[in-house]
């Protein structure tokens with residue numbers, strides 16, 4: 214714990230967004246000694262590890278307002294400017310079937326990240342229900358929910374610690390073999406093998422400087438080690454060189470295979486391969502369907518598609534969807 218607290222001490226003023234970026238490090242609220250915004254019910258049951266059908270049922274949500282947050286330590290979590298702001302999500306419903314990939318697209322500030330925050334119950338919904346395999350997330354233990362859901366965010370954080378320790382935050386007690394298998398699948402074993410201290414190489418602010426693509430692949434290795442049944446992924450917008458991009462893509466393919474995923478999509482390949490695309494605008498789902506269906510419908514999706522990918526739908530984008 215001391216090792217965890219060291220690098221985290223400077224983080225006590227961070228907003229929830231940053232904390233969610235760290236969620237894959239497990240029980241970050243506990244580590245920061247901040248009370249979680251959600252409470253475990255006394256009668257909470259453990260969510261089965263294999264649970265993987267994710268349902269949003271008429272979910273509406275507003276971030277906790279300052280007056281709803283009585284604890285001084287949480288003032289930084291509830292943004293002051295959000296005190297009089299309204300609903301962030303309105304009547305959001307969708308189902309991600311086991312193994313499916315659901316992509317979220319939409320303008321900045323539409324509510325995509327907020328939807329992903331509700332999956333791991335970082336906040337409670339204001340109305341409606343988020344459930345996994347029919348279990349309302351408010352009725353299951355926080356630990357079992359955390360075990361079931363893995364996050365990979367754009368800016369994969371690494372603690373100032375060894376690569377081995379950074380990976381084992383996801384699964385304490387993992388053997389070296391398991392760690393190496395995860396590194397292999399995440400396309401980053403070769404790199405670690407060539408570092409002078411291998412798994413014992415210290416990374417992070419004052420350690421070995423990882424490139425963005427390397428950090429992402431290590432974060433994916435951490436996810437593979439955790440082996441959650443649901444993956445929430447915020448795809449990187451940052452430009453990676455094409456070799457790194459291809460390696461990250463292969464790592465992600467391994468990480469998402471056989472898992473339910475909810476992806477904030479920035480890649481063309483993701484929207485094309487998604488089983489379901491949800492177009493979010495002003496906190497509502499305004500369009501839904503596959504890439505081919507949405508291109509055919511026109512409207513916001515087509516506009517976003519053109520701007521984001523700077524491309525016209527071609528014959529190829531129709532057929533490969």
Ligand code: ATP
Pocket residue numbers: 228229230276290291292295301319320321322323324325326327328
């Ligand atoms: P982007 O693509 O820019 O990341 P997004 O679609 O993910 O945007 P969200 O980050 O979910 O959108 O934001 C939806 C709305 O909720 C915005 O108006 C945002 O300002 C607000 N919001 C986000 N996080 C918080 C927070 N912690 N407290 C209060 N309001 C928030």
